[in-house]
Amino acid sequence: MTPPAAASALPSTSTLTASLVTVTEVIQEQEQVQVQCVVRTRIPSEFGNATHSLLLYTNSEDDKEHLALVFGYAAAGPDSIWSRTLEAARDNETPRDRAIRGAAPLSASAIPATSATSSPLESTPPASDSNNDSAPLVRIHSCCFTGETLGSLRCDCREQLVDAMTRISAERKGVVLYLIQEGRGIGLRDKLRAYNLIDLGYDTREANIQLGLPADARSYRIATAILRDLNIPAVRLLTNNPLKVNSIVHDGLVVSERISMIPKSWSTGILPGREADGAKAIGSKLLDRDGYLVSKVLKMGHILDIPSEILAGTSAAAAPTPK
Structure with missing residues (x-):
């Protein structure tokens, strides 16, 4: 129990509330980025x-x-x-x-x-x-x-x-x-390492996790x-x-x-000959970034409608077993 002398010195409830609000404001200001x-x-x-x-x-x-x-x-x-x-x-x-x-x-x-x-x-x-x-x-x-x-x-x-x-x-x-x-916050070096993991069969989210890093940092x-x-x-x-x-x-x-x-290629449909623009084909028609975007929608909650032909291509392209 609180000794009587100490109890008489306690601030009123209203004073405590005011003090707590002040402390909260100070904490909020400290937590905010300047x-x-x-x-x-x-x-x-x-x-x-x-x-x-x-x-x-x-x-x-x-x-x-x-x-x-x-x-x-x-x-x-x-x-x-x-x-x-x-x-x-x-x-x-x-x-x-x-x-x-x-x-x-x-x-x-x-x-x-x-x-x-x-x-x-x-x-x-x-x-x-x-x-x-x-x-x-x-x-x-x-x-x-x-x-x-x-x-x-x-x-x-x-x-x-x-x-x-x-x-x-x-x-x-x-x-x-x-x-x-860079690289959803992991930096350029780890982003390039993640690219190599993607080439081994991991998607963009899993690659970060394999490096011991957050999917999005x-x-x-x-x-x-x-x-x-x-x-x-x-x-x-x-x-x-x-x-x-x-x-x-x-x-x-x-x-x-x-x-x-919305990616232009997704809003206009798959254009013939897209493989010639330098990206590795992921399926019969998919490019690297198509797989990247699909992974962000399916694995990371991004809000984007996947065209049916892209989704079908993703399903048809069985991912290689990660090595």
Whole structure:
């Protein structure tokens, strides 16, 4: 039992509740990723006639520099896309300092002279005030050196990136978040090792597990933090991956619409002679990336309708016994 003297010193229930709320808020803030946009520059692009902005971010979760390609950046107005941490005034900075990092002149900046580090609890625009019907298109994209730079046909990463940029550019407002999460977060070296396991008969999920790694090691906490910094409380998300939707909703943002990203070859049917474009045939008509996409649907829960001929080809192509 509590001694009487100690009992008389206990705070009231209301005081305890207030204290618990305060502690909870502190814990939430500590758990949230802190991001800072350190530079923005213009990117004249082949996607549309507009000039886009490329923003580079540092963060409190890893040592990587993640990117945001913003279509329609404007450092003014409550519904504009702009970086709070980039545009914030900094101690003893000159107009030249602001110009070098890509921030607007202070007279044109929409945010007060406060901290240049985003605080998720304080800076997140309220989702209830957003017009979800006009939420910008957003693609959360993980980098893929083999697909985007080398043109590998083991995956559809480059096609998804180009498709997202084309769609967002057409609307003249939106964001491609380009996260440095090669190989679903396992890194390039292990991704290449996983490719060798796939050639031995494992699918893309099983290959990671055989290496003692998660099937998907990615986190989207940094993506959510960047969207907050960009004044975006609600999105129309370009993805087939329900984990992305669940993650950013869990972090307090609104996904007003999920838009599927359908491979062109799946929407137009199997084209004759596709084996000639450099990929190893998996069945009579399937290519490497078809098997990869089927595995993501059947084994990893991606939301995508598999064409009947692709599914039939997958069933007909008996997987070799893993060695």
